[in-house]
Amino acid sequence: MHAGLLIALTRAVPPSIVDCELTHLARMPIDVAVARAQHDHYERTLRALGCRVERVLETPDLPDSVFIEDTAVVFDEVAIITRPGAISRRAETTAVAEALSRYRPLRYIEPPATIDGGDVLVIDKRVFVGLSTRTNHEGLRQFRAALTGYGYTVTGVPVDGCLHLKSAVTAVSDDVLILDSRSVDPRQFGGLLWIEPADEERHAANVLRIGATIVCPDDAPITRRRLEDAGLSVTTTTAAASELRKAEGALTCCSLIFSVL
Numbered sequence: 116m117h118a119g120l121l122i123a124l125t126r127a128v129p130p131s132i133v134d135c136e137l138t139h140l141a142r143m144p145i146d147v148a149v150a151r152a153q154h155d156h157y158e159r160t161l162r163a164l165g166c167r168v169e170r171v172l173e174t175p176d177l178p179d180s181v182f183i184e185d186t187a188v189v190f191d192e193v194a195i196i197t198r199p200g201a202i203s204r205r206a207e208t209t210a211v212a213e214a215l216s217r218y219r220p221l222r223y224i225e226p227p228a229t230i231d232g233g234d235v236l237v238i239d240k241r242v243f244v245g246l247s248t249r250t251n252h253e254g255l256r257q258f259r260a261a262l263t264g265y266g267y268t269v270t271g272v273p274v275d276g277c278l279h280l281k282s283a284v285t286a287v288s289d290d291v292l293i294l295d296s297r298s299v300d301p302r303q304f305g306g307l308l309w310i311e312p313a314d315e316e317r318h319a320a321n322v323l324r325i326g327a328t329i330v331c332p333d334d335a336p337i338t339r340r341r342l343e344d345a346g347l348s349v350t351t352t353t354a355a356a357s358e359l360r361k362a363e364g365a366l367t368c369c370s371l372i373f374s375v376l
């Protein structure tokens with residue numbers, strides 16, 4: 116992440132979220148008002164950390180549209196508009212592409228490729244792409260091709276037992292991951308060190324890194340302590356606490372954060 120103005124694109128929680136995609140969880144009632152309050156708290160956290168929050172046009176009929184991370188991956192040089200693995204989510208990209216076109220040149224992932232932004236972990240010039248139920252090998256190939264010439268290495272990583280790569284691993288610095296080794300093999304990450312989330316806090320493998328601060332779910336106290344013991348500055352948010360987690364949402368998926376160059 117670079118210094119300078121940080122933009123955080125977000126998207127409102129739609130009433131239709133009660134009909135969201137589910138892969139690993141059974142459907143439970145979602146309280147839309149509570150989900151919205153938690154999402155507001157998330158946006159306040161982003162502002163407190165220096166982001167300018169810009170909401171992309173609301174799409175009430177697209178149940179998973181709050182999970183904006185899956186629709187694009189933004190690099191300094193280019194924004195790649197994904198082709199989400201779930202058919203119900205493909206229409207989400209239109210308004211996000213429109214919003215991002217103000218900031219970056221765009222590249223598009225084309226059929227038969229599928230890729231969700233939640234499967235893309237970027238650590239400086241290293242890009243790890245989860246091969247999940249949402250992202251196929253053609254998605255990996257096209258993603259790598261879209262980055263040709265910009266100096267990134269793009270590595271495919273098998274994902275097991277969770278929705279996305281970033282459900283199980285995120286970066287807490289350029290050298291250290293937080294990683295759930297039950298779902299991804301730490302040896303796939305070229306020698307990077309890793310911290311395990313607590314057994315009962317697997318969801319805390321998904322943290323949001325903004326500058327030098329790590330945003331952690333507020334219901335993961337053991338993992339928070341592990342990160343602080345490693346010398347990291349940690350803050351917490353209620354986002355994706357009770358309600359959005361019922362939709363299999365996590366912290367990173369509710370924003371697209373990038374710097375204005």
Ligand code: CIR
Pocket residue numbers: 135136137138179182184185201204232233234279282362363364365367368
């Ligand atoms: C889905 O299944 O697509 C949504 N219900 C949840 C997406 C969460 N996205 C993410 O973690 N990047």
